[in-house]
Amino acid sequence: MKNRIIASIDVGTSKIAVLVAERDDYGDIHIIGVADRESKGIQRGAITRLEVAARSIAFAVSEAENMAGKKIEAVVINISGEGLKSQNEKNTLNLSPSPIEVEEAHVHKLIEGCINKAKEENYDIIHAIPRKYTLDDYLEVEDPKEMSGSKLEAQVHLIKIPDTLSRNVKRAISRAGFEPDMIVANALASAKAVLREEEKEEGVLMLDIGAGLTDFVLFAEKAPLITGCVPLGGMHITKDISHYMKVNIEEAERIKEKHGVAYVGLVKDSEAIKIKPRGEDREVTANKAEVAEVIQIRLEEIMDGVKAQLSKAGINYEEVAKAGVVITGGTAELKGIREFVENYLDIPVRIGTPMDVKGLRDRIEKPMYSTAYGLLEFWRSPEGTPSAKPEHNSVGGSGFSISGLIDRFKRFLEEIS
């Protein structure tokens, strides 16, 4: 890898988080700059006002760059939004009647076949991650290169996003003055930051509950099995509190962070809190359990959204996610969320924060930085074929190309070999 100063931009509904990192001679990354700014013109992964979004991105990036005191050489960004979906495809290649050595070109051809199968109008394929390979119908291998066989099969996890979403995010980044070198699905970035290798191997469901979106990915046998997104998050909880408790949004946010509990079972009926009704100066007494109920109902809807996508894909998460659930994203700070999800999904839960952070740890080791930190980790060691630079506009003019995906994959293979 060439660049030493890398920036990750997490384009979120509530904030733009930027991390600037320096890569040392061993390939480790050290955070040297950080900024988070209120995000404007961005809602649930989609750009709603291009100029405004570009300005808030530029603002956050220059703040982080100034703190780092070094010029950014490469940029990696996240992407997500309603409509993000995934599928798994298989492809088989007859190598030769008598066994021969598997070459890189064979692997590319297999993956390309899966990408072609997954192509869909108005969607960009942003990742093609090999889940496993099978040689001669019986031997499962992680990396088939240089192994011998006459037939090779690949199972590939593909992640797609509506092309308008990716086009507009790229446009906002480029209007801010940057060309993204890598675009990573939000869930994969967060997973990279918070999941342990053993968990991915055993099977684990990761939820990144942000402000406007809940991104999820279920890992099984080390690789993603399903990736998705539910267009709901902490912002909806705040709006519900504002509505039901008759307070303005700022007060609702304060109530949520100070007194909010995700699980009614954890609050005593008698517990009272002070809240300031909309349009009034005086405080009134409210019931803490009532606020908890408002929060829990919305969280149930979010969990039901995730469960619905899993069951639609025919996945029994209780069977697959043997290591349980890991929750991250700003909403993971909500009191009682672990207990709530544990109870609702009947599965062990832990809260995930970025792991093994080097540099500015006190600031970065929080659930809201999981995506931004994971983006840097993804840059350092990509999985599968992360999306290519948007210079090849060959797939439906969408900005992603098969050749780009394969190029990335080639480089990835070179790096790990």
Ligand SMILES: Nc1ncnc2c1ncn2[C@@H]1O[C@H](COP(=O)(O)OP(=O)(O)OP(=O)(O)O)[C@@H](O)[C@H]1O
């Ligand atoms: N202590 C806390 N208690 C409850 N909620 C919190 C707390 N701290 C932050 N949040 C919530 O976390 C959310 C922001 O999380 P995050 O920064 O992960 O979102 P985002 O990345 O901007 O949005 P998205 O990923 O949905 O586009 C907000 O809704 C905020 O209210």
Ligand SMILES: [Mg+2]
């Ligand atoms: Mg987010």
